[in-house]
Amino acid sequence: MLTKTDPRTAKALRRSAVSASRAPSVHNTQPWRFVLRNGALEVHADWTRRLHVLDPRGRQLLMSCGCAVFNARVTLAGAGVGVTVERFPDPAHPELLAKVTPSASWTPERTIARLDAAVDERQTNRRRFLDEPVPDEVIDVLAAASRDEGAELFSVTREEHRATVARLSQLADGIENADPGYRAEMRRWTTDDPRRLDGVPAFAVPRVDGHADDEIPIRDFDTHGMGWLPAATHSSRHQCLLLLGTNADNPAAWEQCGEALERVLLEITRLGYTASPLTQVIEVPRTHEALRAELGLQMHPRVLIRVGKAPLTPPTRRRRLVDVLDDFLSEGTGAPG
Numbered sequence: 001m002l003t004k005t006d007p008r009t010a011k012a013l014r015r016s017a018v019s020a021s022r023a024p025s026v027h028n029t030q031p032w033r034f035v036l037r038n039g040a041l042e043v044h045a046d047w048t049r050r051l052h053v054l055d056p057r058g059r060q061l062l063m064s065c066g067c068a069v070f071n072a073r074v075t076l077a078g079a080g081v082g083v084t085v086e087r088f089p090d091p092a093h094p095e096l097l098a099k100v101t102p103s104a105s106w107t108p109e110r111t112i113a114r115l116d117a118a119v120d121e122r123q124t125n126r127r128r129f130l131d132e133p134v135p136d137e138v139i140d141v142l143a144a145a146s147r148d149e150g151a152e153l154f155s156v157t158r159e160e161h162r163a164t165v166a167r168l169s170q171l172a173d174g175i176e177n178a179d180p181g182y183r184a185e186m187r188r189w190t191t192d193d194p195r196r197l198d199g200v201p202a203f204a205v206p207r208v209d210g211h212a213d214d215e216i217p218i219r220d221f222d223t224h225g226m227g228w229l230p231a232a233t234h235s236s237r238h239q240c241l242l243l244l245g246t247n248a249d250n251p252a253a254w255e256q257c258g259e260a261l262e263r264v265l266l267e268i269t270r271l272g273y274t275a276s277p278l279t280q281v282i283e284v285p286r287t288h289e290a291l292r293a294e295l296g297l298q299m300h301p302r303v304l305i306r307v308g309k310a311p312l313t314p315p316t317r318r319r320r321l322v323d324v325l326d327d328f329l330s331e332g333t334g335a336p337g
Contacts, residue, residue: 005039009102010329012079013041017325019075019119025064027189028200032065037328040101043069053181059254066258069098078116082106118269125274129308134240145267151260152299156241164294166215166237172284173217190221197319240307245299257302276306
């Protein structure tokens, strides 16, 4: 039976669904569905949008959905609404990843409310970064943000660690590109069609012509030779490189890492920087395990984040809200539970 939600809370929940739909996702697959009912926002995984070659276990799909959960939390906090978050609340429905419920008895998450404006400003930037160091104070803020979400941020600073990350990233990129199934999947999820509302658009990727000069390769999304951004990206091992991960390796940890990732990305945006997440070295089991061993990591790294400053790129498209949201809220005068 549907319960009534007061108009103010209903408005905040609907806005949180919009923010959730703005989250980053692997290959911009947007692998989620949202349901508004019984005074709550539900975040569901859409397993039909999983990348079967790149993401056979669904790790990156769940991280993407975790990013969406965090965006919803941010927007509700920005509206002054306290919430409870139940993750994997129903074992009978494992696709239901989180239930975000406004509650008058909970204090709004004030530490993340300041990130609300960054939700629409955040972007994945694959351009060449400026030759400016990222201050230690910024990295400290990002590390604290990741800890607050139950994750760990490892700053790659030692020269031998930087060389290891570069070498293993190149190896992983080569292994993936040698797989015909991987290349076919990439072609399915990259596009120069201006009408398409998912996938990675040509205007957001560098043109691949052999002049990238990358020590840490940016993924080759230019499958049709239509990349709009400059070819020279110069992704370097000397730039700010951060590894984000979790101690556990299971679906709950992957979703949690997604929430931590989005918090870090929004903090990067708020502080005036931009980010380019890189995951090839994580996706290939051989390089993933070598990375942990050679850097002496106890955690399981989930994403390598390149941080810096660069000219902005056009925002990637999102599916229409009507295609990802089922809204069963019944507005009334009752207070939130």
